[in-house]
Amino acid sequence: MSSVGQYVDDFEDKIRRYTGTASAIATVNGTAALSAALYLAGVGRNDLVLTQALTFVATCNALYHLGAEPVFIDISATSLGLCPHAMARWLDEHAERMENGCIHKKTGKIIRAAVPMHTFGHPVELDDILSVCEKWGITLIEDAAESLGSFYKSRHTGTIGEYGVFSFNGNKVITTGGGGMILCQSTTAGARAKHITTTAKVPHPYEFFHDEPGFNSRMPNLNAALGCGQVEYLDQFLQQKRTLALRYAEFFHGSTFQFVKEPPYARSNYWLNAVICENKEAQKAFISQMNEAHVMVRPVWKLMPRLPMFAQAMHDDLTQSIAMEARLVNLPSSASELFS
Structure with missing residues (x-):
């Protein structure tokens, strides 16, 4: 019944191996996973984040609670997700690349990240979006909440951006009741994601020392046990x-x-x-x-x-x-x- 346990580790490992990512960190829900991923990418107060207007509200709630502001870009008729061509046009008109990052010309705010959402499980045009992000120095974070089991070309969704996130809500392909997952490109990033989502507690036999503000976002062991069973199907x-x-x-x-x-x-x-x-x-x-x-x-x-x-x-x-x-x-x- 604890918030830690072997089933959490097992569930993370099963999703890591299934998706082919370097590291997978379980969280209490998909919104918590996205909030932590945005935080890990450096998104904070007054930053701008490019995303789509056609999405579930959780995508934008995660931005709101970090103090960041969404910029809504049109979708592609092919994927129903963020359109790379519309994204490139908006950046060409409204942004400039500076030494300190991608800057919105009118407000001077940093455009920190782009968050495409794989609408209804259909992958967005990730190569083109990634190309735009690299040109402008923007971090790509995939809202893959709806897309477990979806592949862009030969790669699983959520594994191409710097971070990706899943949801295991009761209406998803598999469920843990509630639940989410952060996918990371490296084991180092995964270790930091685990640290941040478990209240940033420094390991110690008995003392409670936390070295930075953290999230209490860990998935309970009981939910992870359900997830382990669901993965089999x-x-x-x-x-x-x-x-x-x-x-x-x-x-x-x-x-x-x-x-x-x-x-x-x-x-x-x-x-x-x-x-x-x-x-x-x-x-x-x-x-x-x-x-x-x-x-x-x-x-x-x-x-x-x-x-x-x-x-x-x-x-x-x-x-x-x-x-x-x-x-x-x-x-x-x-x-x-x-x-x-």
Whole structure:
């Protein structure tokens, strides 16, 4: 029942080996993992972080609680995640590369990081985003919360940025009840992530000495035990997800609805299935008809600048994001009954 134990180590090792990352550190939830990853990347008060407006609010909550500010960049029609071309255009217009980093010309604030989110488990165009980040001296942190089991080309999501994060919330491909994970590019970074997320306590047989402000973000051993059991079924769950997605794709083929498929460069986990409707009216009609038939479908999240706490944030024209908000509908995506 403790917050430390062998199951935590075992679960971290299983995810580390599955993803091919250097180090994996378990946390209490995905938001805690992202907050710690941002902190480890040096993100702090008044820094700017590039991310997407079409995302779950947790991406931006992690920024808010560190005192950083999101800059919302449009999404790609291919991935539904952060668009590298829109990101490059915004930086060319609004930023300059200085000795002390990438600076926003108007405010003088440092653009510290970029956080693409792999929407519904579909990987973003990571090579192009990484190229933009390297050109401008920006740290890439992957919000891979929804994408366990998704691969960009031959590499698992979350392993290409300086840090990546997963969520093991109850609605994810595998769950620990709650839970998250930080993926690190090196064992040194992993050791620091472990230190920071366990209250920054310096090891000692009996004394309590903490050498910097830390996070109390460790995953309890009980949750990790569940995760160890869930990992054994991960491949089966992913196959069930793919089977369901193929059935949806076949069902909607030839209709006025466009089923959202994995990008050509990726193998997605199809965590959350979606269709794109012809227009806003078609979206509203589809949602109404399905719910009247007791089939739970829903519109995609509201764009982050429409929420009161992010209404003043900087953003580009968000053309694709606005179009998807008006047309996209999420479908029931639990595959648990497929093979019962």
